[in-house]
Amino acid sequence: MKHYRDLAPSIRTIMTPGPVEVDPRVLRAMSLPILGQFDPEFTDIMNEMMEMLRLLFQTNNQWAFPIDGSSRSGIEAVLTSLIEPGDRVLIPIYGRFGNLLAEISERCGAEVLTMEQEWGSVFETDDIIAKIRETSPKLVAIVHGETSTGRMQPLAGIGAACREVEALFVVDAVATIGGTQVLTDEWMIDAVIGGTQKCLSVPSGMAPITYNSRAEAKLKRRKRVERGLRDASNEAIPEGVIIRSNYFDLSQLQDYWSPLRLNHHTEATSMLYALREGVRLVLQEGLDQRFARHQLHGEALVAGLEAMGLTLFGDPACKLPMVTCIHIPDGVDGEAVRSMLLLDFGIEIASSFGPLKGKIWRIGTMGFSGSKRNVLLTLGALEACMLRQGFKAAVGKAVQAAMDTYNRRNDNE
Template identity: 65%
Template sequence: MQGLHIPQRTIMTPGPVEVHPRVRQAMSNRMLGQFDPAFTSIMDETMERIRQAFQTKNKWAFPVDGTSRAGIEAVMCSLIEPGDKVLIPIFGRFGHLMAEIAERSGAEVFRMHAEWGTVFDPEDVIAEIKKISPKIVGMIHGDTSTGRVQPLEAIGKACRSEDVLLVVDAVATITGMDFKTDDWCIDAVIGGTQKCLSVPSGLAPLTYNDRVEKVIAERKNIEQGLVQRERKPNPRRIHSNYFDLTQLQDYWSESRLNHHTEATHMIYGLHEGLQVVLEEGLEERFNRHRYHEQALTAGLEAMGLKLFGDPASKLTTVTCITIPEGIDGDQVRDFLLQQFGIEIASSFGPLQGKIWRIGTMGYSCRQGNVLQVLMGLEASLIYAGAAVHKGEAARAALDIYTKQIQPSLA
């Protein structure tokens, strides 16, 4: 029997990312009981920090215990009743996931599809909303499988005018790119700890407004028989206890009604991760992510690699690279990991084996990491026999780092 040994890694994937040192330190603190006033005050502070990070004045802003998918499922299964119409515009893997969750909750799901590497013209989505009249539109803001970001403001305002609920997966963008929950008229937003927040995977911070609260309260009254209404039978419907937002509200409210045993140390980590974000400042943080993305993409293109996807809709936090012809992408990734200790990602579905994905998120988004991944990838490609412009990647990135003022890293 040997003790746990964790090798040294530079993580440059679209998630998880490197945990901020202050978060690691916060998570090493002593245990508190979940109803200890010292801990419930931390819960209240965490809620306020989520509001600020999500740019909202919503009453409800709290984390769901579980990965980002847990947050999506909590919102969708709390809102959807059997037979509800749900529109899901899909431009990557995670739209398919949201559609599956909606179907498992009993919804009648309508899908739109955009070619992977592109996003939707908001007017096309708005036209479909008016045609279908769904109860809910579920959208991904930034899909890491394709490295694209979907404009949401016009869609959000159209949903509000049509009395449609807009639920958004912002896991890849919250605190890494601008996201205005209230200004864009978004009713529910789900994030994740393991990406730009630089906290370990295990919580899904979310927020929702009074429009969502009204729907789930009405549904609770129906479930409890306080309101009579004919319900459509649907054998596929799954109504969760653990992911019931009305019960989670009770737990995160002043009444502190017991729902589950809170993951106290994860809350410590989220609390500190949000504090780091707010100390840096949201706009400063967005600028820092753009700055390092610019250095990374300059280096990749100088190396002779081709970026994948429509540049007009590129995610700041994820860069997709077309794998050069004749090169085994998985072998290069494995060589980069084993010889340099640097991890990048492949992709899914129709892009499996065709692109690599490099994340510049949160604490991983810094100059040393960008230069390491450029030099390590260049050496790995040369070893694999690829024709690259030797030495040009680091030079191009350094041109940016030496000629522009670097945003500070909190």
């Protein structure tokens, strides 16, 4: 039998738009012994998790719990539960993850209408609102923070327009939750999906979601209790079309997360421990302080990159605070720089997708990875790699510019 060695991952400074470094306190939480899923101590943790997620999502919704799977599992759970085959769904797309919303909606059997905006900018909300009034969709789904292009779509006003036409409003806040304002109730969002491996600094493997009573009404129409758990009290056949997934059926999941505790999957204990610890740290830091921290490190990074002589990609008016996109300069091999950064300096930055592949780099300053230390080390290492690749960097300027940004912030406080 082949000998498999002990796991010994190298230490990395992970400056991508996710996954990012995990807070050591979250790693520690995952090493705690597990509890059984119906142990009262564990169901107490589940209830506490729901309470903490309501604070994270800034909502009074009854339902806020994680889906066991990566971020897109949360997206698919929401869309497959809320879209009935044949429903008209409007999706404004301004990057790769808008395409994912369309992909998933198509597979749910929706009649998908898309609006497309050039990658690097976002929509005027008035244009989205006009389209909603014009097309009267059953559901509107949009990405809040589009990591593929580093842009953030303003959302205020869209929820009200959805209510005019009785559409549900679904927001992918995978990249933004815990890093910048996501005002679930104030923006009248009916269902929000967050991500763990970005601003929360928890490993991928869970997707916190929340939804309100408008969304729940749709679930109730489609609810069918699992075969083998039905009895005289709950065997009713639904009025709506049955949800196409068992794993992602929110009407079943909410019974599992409610005092009913109707058996569904076996909750992913250690990931729940991790999410609880990650959200606990967010609440301990304070949402406003945390958003300000994400803003600050993004600004310091931008100052450094521009001082080095690099050019940012995209419309600065809608820049995602915790993701910075850079044009790869002519004559520079983007992948060679990324590889040198990773292998010589242990620092990871990202490339991009589709039309932007090979054109831009993306640097994240998310969650635990968003620190002064990481920003300064990354700028210094990137400058060295750029020089090595023959790029005429303004030598020594980048780190100084970032330090100036940090000092100005301190002076103002």
